[in-house]
Amino acid sequence: MRETLTLKDPETMAAWAEEQRRRGQRVALVPTMGYLHAGHLALVRRAQDEGDRVVVSIFVNPTQFGPNEDLARYPRDFDGDVTKLREAGVDVVFAPEAHAFYPQGFDSYVVPERLATGLCGASRPGHFRGVATVVLMLCHVTRADVAIFGEKDFQQLAVVRRMAQDLWLPTRIVGVPTVREPDGLAMSSRNVYLTPAARLQARALNQSLSDIAQQVQNGARDARQLENTLRQRLEATPGARVDYASIVDAQSLEPVAELNREAVAAVAVFFGSTRLIDNRRLPIPMTLS
Amino acid sequence: MRETLTLKDPETMAAWAEEQRRRGQRVALVPTMGYLHAGHLALVRRAQDEGDRVVVSIFVNPTQFGPNEDLARYPRDFDGDVTKLREAGVDVVFAPEAHAFYPQGFDSYVVPERLATGLCGASRPGHFRGVATVVLMLCHVTRADVAIFGEKDFQQLAVVRRMAQDLWLPTRIVGVPTVREPDGLAMSSRNVYLTPAARLQARALNQSLSDIAQQVQNGARDARQLENTLRQRLEATPGARVDYASIVDAQSLEPVAELNREAVAAVAVFFGSTRLIDNRRLPIPMTLS
Numbered sequence: 001m002r003e004t005l006t007l008k009d010p011e012t013m014a015a016w017a018e019e020q021r022r023r024g025q026r027v028a029l030v031p032t033m034g035y036l037h038a039g040h041l042a043l044v045r046r047a048q049d050e051g052d053r054v055v056v057s058i059f060v061n062p063t064q065f066g067p068n069e070d071l072a073r074y075p076r077d078f079d080g081d082v083t084k085l086r087e088a089g090v091d092v093v094f095a096p097e098a099h100a101f102y103p104q105g106f107d108s109y110v111v112p113e114r115l116a117t118g119l120c121g122a123s124r125p126g127h128f129r130g131v132a133t134v135v136l137m138l139c140h141v142t143r144a145d146v147a148i149f150g151e152k153d154f155q156q157l158a159v160v161r162r163m164a165q166d167l168w169l170p171t172r173i174v175g176v177p178t179v180r181e182p183d184g185l186a187m188s189s190r191n192v193y194l195t196p197a198a199r200l201q202a203r204a205l206n207q208s209l210s211d212i213a214q215q216v217q218n219g220a221r222d223a224r225q226l227e228n229t230l231r232q233r234l235e236a237t238p239g240a241r242v243d244y245a246s247i248v249d250a251q252s253l254e255p256v257a258e259l260n261r262e263a264v265a266a267v268a269v270f271f272g273s274t275r276l277i278d279n280r281r282l283p284i285p286m287t288l289s
Numbered sequence: 290m291r292e293t294l295t296l297k298d299p300e301t302m303a304a305w306a307e308e309q310r311r312r313g314q315r316v317a318l319v320p321t322m323g324y325l326h327a328g329h330l331a332l333v334r335r336a337q338d339e340g341d342r343v344v345v346s347i348f349v350n351p352t353q354f355g356p357n358e359d360l361a362r363y364p365r366d367f368d369g370d371v372t373k374l375r376e377a378g379v380d381v382v383f384a385p386e387a388h389a390f391y392p393q394g395f396d397s398y399v400v401p402e403r404l405a406t407g408l409c410g411a412s413r414p415g416h417f418r419g420v421a422t423v424v425l426m427l428c429h430v431t432r433a434d435v436a437i438f439g440e441k442d443f444q445q446l447a448v449v450r451r452m453a454q455d456l457w458l459p460t461r462i463v464g465v466p467t468v469r470e471p472d473g474l475a476m477s478s479r480n481v482y483l484t485p486a487a488r489l490q491a492r493a494l495n496q497s498l499s500d501i502a503q504q505v506q507n508g509a510r511d512a513r514q515l516e517n518t519l520r521q522r523l524e525a526t527p528g529a530r531v532d533y534a535s536i537v538d539a540q541s542l543e544p545v546a547e548l549n550r551e552a553v554a555a556v557a558v559f560f561g562s563t564r565l566i567d568n569r570r571l572p573i574p575m576t577l578s
Binding site for chain 1: 313396397398400401403421422430432451540541
């Protein structure tokens with residue numbers, strides 16, 4: 001098994017990455033906020049396929065949390081995370097301190113505009129500004145040739161892809177399908193917050209999305225009607241408070257009226273103060289024109 | 290003399306830059322808006338000292354112009370510029386089309402905050418957002434190891450330095466002293482707009498800044514009083530309309546009251562619709578405590 005380095009200083013991280021570049025080794029980055037689960041480990045395996053060296057960052061990024069969100073209580077298990085990443089054969093665990101990334105006088109943000117206005121952006125103002133900024137910082141520090149993101153955070157992936165394309169970032173962005181619990185719930189570090197009762201009810205996210213996808217498969221095309229079905233199903237779930245249930249264009253994230261192009265159904269649901277998200281790519285209908 | 294390539298396509302530019310990187314050649318970038326003068330050529334010479342290969346970009350960046358500014362009439366002389374750069378031994382002239390850098394759906398801006406609020410930022414809202422965004426794009430496309438900027442655009446240099454530092458950009462930012470006409474006027478592509486009478490009066494920018502620097506050298510310490518002297522001198526210049534005349538901290542660009550640290554006097558003056566800027570670093574007083 002390879003040795004796994006744990007680095008905290010961005011300068012040291014950058015020097016390691018420069019050395020890899022000089023040797024012609026491609027670096028694959030997996031940005032995480034830690035408290036790792038099987039979904040993260042799927043990202044690591046993909047990184048190992050895409051790069052010669054794998055860096056996993058663990059950074060609970062303060063700028064992507066709102067003032068009333070769960071920054072302080074976000075679950076952490078650094079030692080457990082490092083053990084998992086060592087067993088997975090990761091080359092570097094990069095865990096910067098918040099003040100190293102946001103020193104006094106920090107003044108430069110990457111701001112996504114239209115892509116950040118709807119869905120999670122509507123209830124989390126500034127969230128995607130924080131995400132885009134820290135992803136760019138991480139790609140720069142690690143000199144990443146490729147960066148790996150989960151499709152569960154669908155809007156995040158769209159924002160990051162667009163940012164990389166818009167700014168000509170030399171890092172290729174790769175999305176990996178969502179990993180699920182045996183009962184279908186999308187894996188998330190936040191699932192640990194759920195009460196046993198809420199944990200059972202949370203299956204409704206995946207189930208309702210699957211039902212919608214099946215209806216589209218069967219010929220349903222009216223996106224507004226499908227959204228209503230989705231929302232009603234979620235609202236009927238005991239303990240659930242729906243933040244959004246939307247069907248949007250897969251690239252622009254704009255609402256779609258009719259399902260005649262690549263679209264995604266996306267939902268966000270609160271159980272108590274815990275906010276869960278999930279999404280499903282909807283099958284594109286065959287056109288017979 | 291080396292061959293000079295002219296590239297328009299960012300993908301081709303990036304491929305050339307990747308090839309240089311593979312060969313271990315350091316790329317030095319000089320971002321310009323064209324209509325080149327001796328100040329630009331001083332940046333090119335510095336780039337040749339700093340890098341193995343030199344790229345000069347010519348791009349009149351639409352996002353850094355306000356709706357009532359001179360984007361459409363900004364002076365252009367592409368063929369003349371290429372001749373000058375070929376004679377200077379530049380490796381690549383990179384001249385992307387506006388739609389290549391800002392395609393439909395473009396959504397990601399780099400936004401400087403406090404550093405962009407005062408001085409030129411106050412009268413040109415959004416200007417430094419455009420500057421920071423395009424500089425990041427150019428550094429990415431050219432894989433620049435180093436990028437060279439003139440000190441005449443003092444706030445721009447401060448914003449770009451801060452952006453590179455904040456976002457851990459792997460490009461080193463270098464500032465080069467302002468090149469002046471024989472009578473002291475800072476070289477600028479916009480000087481061509483001036484009427485003969487205004488061209489003579491425009492000497493007041495450099496002269497008033499030199500006077501202030503001399504007063505500081507002689508012991509003056511009250512920044513507000515020095516600002517007033519500077520403004521009055523400029524306001525007394527026939528045909529001049531003062532946009533600002535400020536003494537600010539050299540890093541934070543915040544106003545300073547007393548000259549007890551590194552400060553800069555900066556001015557912006559309109560002659561008709563032509564806006565000229567200049568600045569002078571003020572000598573740091575010796576402390577005898």
